Amino acid sequence: xxxxxxxxxxxxxxxxxxxxxxxxxxxxxxxxxxxxxxxxxxxxxxxxxxxxxxxxxxxxxxxxxxxxxxxxxxxxxxxxxxxxxxxxxxxxxxxxxxxxxxxxxxxxxxxx
Amino acid sequence: xxxxxxxxxxxxxxxxxxxxxxxxxxxxxxxxxxxxxxxxxxxxxxxxxxxxxxxxxxxxxxxxxxxxxxxxxxxxxxxxxxxxxxxxxxxxxxxxxxxxxxxxxxxxxxxxxxx
Numbered sequence: 001x002x003x004x005x006x007x008x009x010x011x012x013x014x015x016x017x018x019x020x021x022x023x024x025x026x027x028x029x030x031x032x033x034x035x036x037x038x039x040x041x042x043x044x045x046x047x048x049x050x051x052x053x054x055x056x057x058x059x060x061x062x063x064x065x066x067x068x069x070x071x072x073x074x075x076x077x078x079x080x081x082x083x084x085x086x087x088x089x090x091x092x093x094x095x096x097x098x099x100x101x102x103x104x105x106x107x108x109x110x111x112x
Numbered sequence: 113x114x115x116x117x118x119x120x121x122x123x124x125x126x127x128x129x130x131x132x133x134x135x136x137x138x139x140x141x142x143x144x145x146x147x148x149x150x151x152x153x154x155x156x157x158x159x160x161x162x163x164x165x166x167x168x169x170x171x172x173x174x175x176x177x178x179x180x181x182x183x184x185x186x187x188x189x190x191x192x193x194x195x196x197x198x199x200x201x202x203x204x205x206x207x208x209x210x211x212x213x214x215x216x217x218x219x220x221x222x223x224x225x226x227x
Contacts, residue, residue: 100157
């Protein structure tokens with residue numbers, strides 16, 4: 001079975017500061033890992049994904065995440081937060097693209 | 113190409129009424145997922161279809177919920193009778209078939225309020 005744990009339901013950073021959103025997963029087989037972003041009153045959009053190959057993956061809007069198998073983690077980072085990054089972020093795991101398990105989400109607040 | 117289209121975007125109804133939510137997939141996508149989002153429970157997978165066939169409906173809360181996919185591009189989620197605890201945002205999402213990259217494409221959701 002697969003599951004995802006996102007540490008911190010709310011994260012607040014200042015504009016220009018580092019963004020770090022944590023995600024740990026549980027999977028009995030090699031996982032595919034995803035980060036999605038949800039802006040208010042919208043559906044989720046893919047930020048980035050890890051399927052195979054390089055463990056450091058880059059996504060849209062300057063975000064990146066690193067797959068660390070030994071730590072079962074897939075934390076999302078951005079060097080410098082922008083006001084427009086304020087949204088809710090979801091980590092997800094899948095093993096066959098047929099079923100996706102989402103974390104509970106982390107709301108990112110960016111202070112001016 | 114148009115994205116996943118859901119209707120209605122907002123629905124307010126009274127307890128006991130039937131609710132039908134609709135979803136139009138992206139052309140060429142062959143898997144469809146229905147999710148429910150609430151503050152308390154987050155994103156829950158209700159059911160998913162592959163090539164119009166329901167594969168896993170273990171997330172459907174109870175018999176009041178039913179979902180159909182009559183053709184490759186359209187699906188409905190019905191709640192009959194509706195209850196206040198069904199109030200949530202319901203999302204459908206689709207995924208491409210033959211060149212599957214693992215990306216789920218979400219609609220903008222249907223916000224349901226049951227009074």
